[in-house]
Amino acid sequence: MADKLGSGDRLHVEPYDSSVTSWSTDTYCNPTTPPGTGEFHTLVKEGQESAVKQWCPGPLRGAFSYSHNDGASVTCSASSDLSVCPDWTILTFDYSQCTTIQAFSQEGKVSCVYTTMVGSTYFTSVLNPGVVDSLTYNRFTCYAIGESGGQVVMSDSAGSCADGMSFSTKSSTGSGILTLTLKDSCFGTCHFPNTWDSEWYDSDNQEIIFNLTKRTVESGWTVTVYGSSITSWTCQSNTTDTNSLLFLADQQVDVSGTKYNVFKCIRYERVTDFSYKYYIYNDREPSAGNLRLALSRYDPSVTSFNMSVLCNTSSPPTDEEFHMLVKKGYENDVGQWCPTSFIGAFHYKHNTGSVVTCNTASNLDVCTNWTTLAFDYNQCPTIQAFSAEGKVECIYTQSTGSVFYVSVFNKGTVDYTSYQRFTCLAVEDTGSLLRVSDSAGSCNAGQTPIFKQVDGSGTLEISLKESCLPGILPGWIVATGNWFSTNQKVV
Structure with a gap:
């Protein structure tokens, strides 16, 4: 590497000294202004053009219409076609639809041979295997590629990428700016649910x-x-x-x-x-x-x-x-009833593993709204479910044996440090109380209600003060033991 001279070439120049016959890369390859990541050059061995093709960057893997702006006029527009399917390595411009030369290629076909990324901009070197005269048609073209307003935007540069090249600005060695509009993706067999946007x-x-x-x-x-x-x-x-x-x-x-x-x-x-x-x-x-x-x-x-x-x-x-x-x-459209064991008003005790807080001076309300756990921080200020406001909404419950795994959602303050958007609660109903462990985000593999999780705040023991379920079974039914039924089942 070397600094740039007035010509723009990176070279190191010094006075000739006949006594000097060795040179150090530490000295001669250490410029004060090194090249940027996008300022690369590409070598391809003649005769091996087909062996060096690489996938073009993700934003180009599709079929597009395009407009070409050379700074003075705009051509092509809807009457155009650029396809990178099904090969993924070749950009094919259909000159029968628009004759404006692209990628300095007479045939309109170039191969991607190298791509690097700087921030959100791709820099891609493409190789022209066809006619080359180094005037109108070049062996290499560099594209700076980005996305704006749902479209792919790219500028070109003859040969290597230009210093400071931007996808939205015409390069001094380029033909202009291309704006691509997607017609179809290369991945025709993949379909999302229609709300996944x-x-x-x-x-x-x-x-x-x-x-x-x-x-x-x-x-x-x-x-x-x-x-x-x-x-x-x-x-x-x-x-x-x-x-x-x-x-x-x-x-x-x-x-x-x-x-x-x-x-x-x-x-x-x-x-x-x-x-x-x-x-x-x-x-x-x-x-x-x-x-x-x-x-x-x-x-x-x-x-x-x-x-x-x-x-x-x-x-x-x-x-x-x-x-x-x-x-x-x-x-506001995703709340689900919390598990029935949670439908009530409760005291709770929180154990971090070293400190126990709350106990009887606490209140958890799941009666006012069966989808919402509301912890009263006036009675006990210990943060629960990683919620600054003390309110989280049940959005899904997975039952595995005697344990319920409840995903709760925080609509309030979130900083992803003290306060999380999601918390997983592993819950077990022992009959006399609920045992609960929490985990920030998703549930952990092997999470149990009685052990504090690495990403959790501790464990809870929750005791019922008052049920708000509309019907309560008589004590003689819920007493310990099985009962025989006339439908020949044991209950």
Whole structure:
């Protein structure tokens, strides 16, 4: 590396000294202004053009119409077609619909050979395997690619990427700005529920953004795998019999010089139109903090993926390992009755493992609204269910043996430190009291009501003061022991 001269080339110049016959990379490759990530160059060995193709970046994997703005005029518009399906590695511009030259290619076909990302902008080097004269038609073109207003916007630069290149600004060595409008995605077999669009709360990932048209998770499912950051995902296929969706990460990860794809397979269940439960059907991956993910070696020639393989787990999630989705803006439409054991007014005792608070000087009200746990902080100020206001709403209950796993939703203050959007309560009714443990976000695998969770505040012992159920069975019925019934069942 070297600093730029007046010509713009990166070179190091110094006076000639005949006594100097060795040079240090520490000195000569250490510029005061190093190149930016997007300021890369690409080498391809002649004769190996077909062997170097790579997947084009996620936003380009589809069929589009496009407009081309050269700064003086706009051409193409609706009468145009750019397709990256089904190959994923080749951009094909249909010159029969619009003759404006793209990617400095006479034939309108270029191959993606390398992509890097700076912030939310992709920088992609494409190779022209056709006619090249280095005037009108170039061997390489660099695209800066971004998204704006639901469209893909990209600027080009002949040869390498230009310093400071932006997807929304014409480069001095470029032909102009392309604005792409999606006609169809490359992933025709994947379908979301029709409400899966825009912003959602996720008990496993705080907040996420679905794009129903593109069938993507645009943000929120961020994970680090082998030191590489995964920030967005695209659905590849689905099965309706199990409500399964297979997602492919838009970024690959590097493992000792070898690229791998990252997959996430979920099975979902509708609770309401605006709330869903889901499980992740992958084994745990130690390189990703023990999250449930699948890795498969990257092969640019492979563009379809086997759900029966990638969604097959040797250690499937347990009943309590569910996650919850709630659509933002519809928080008031997802409440469900809390378990009947909770329908009443209670005292409670909170144990952090070292400090016990509240006891009889406390009140939990689930009578006023059967969907809401209301803790009275005037009587005991110890924070419950990670709620600043002391009110959370039951949105789903999973019963496993004698334990209820209740996902509760906080409509109030949330900072994802002291106050959480979701809390999981593991609840057991002993007959004389309720035992409860809490967990921030989703339920933990193996969570039990009697043990404090690593991400929990402690355990609760909840004692009934008054039931508000409309009918109470006589004491002689609920007394200990079985009863015989004329329908030949033991009750």
